[in-house]
Amino acid sequence: MARVQIITIIIDLLFVMYISSLIIKGKLREEYAIVWIICTALLTIFSFWRDGLEVMARLVGVYAAPNLVFTVLIFLIMIYLLHLSVANSRLHKHITTLAQELALLKEKLASEQEKEKKEQ
Structure with missing residues (x-):
């Protein structure tokens, strides 16, 4: 696993923990937190799956x-x-x-x- 993948995964996990703390403190509503958690989950998936973005682009028919x-x-x-x-x-x-x-x-x-x- 490349260094950038490890750093990205760690940052994603820290971000999810930060979102959770904002929800617990009542500073972020759950309906808005779902968007942030989904985006972070997608980043984490593509951090593990290095060629995932290329595969998705080919499936959709996007050149780059x-x-x-x-x-x-x-x-x-x-x-x-x-x-x-x-x-x-x-x-x-x-x-x-x-x-x-x-x-x-x-x-x-x-x-x-x-x-x-x-x-x-």
């Missing part, structure tokens, strides 16, 4: 293996950005609703406090 890597990564990044955009839009809608409800509650509280002052 690095082109396959860049194409797949760009596609995955676009999908992930779309997912984050949808999540962000959903959160924006919830924040707007909460702000409106808070404003109504403040108005109601102010009117009740004013009623109490008038009664006294």
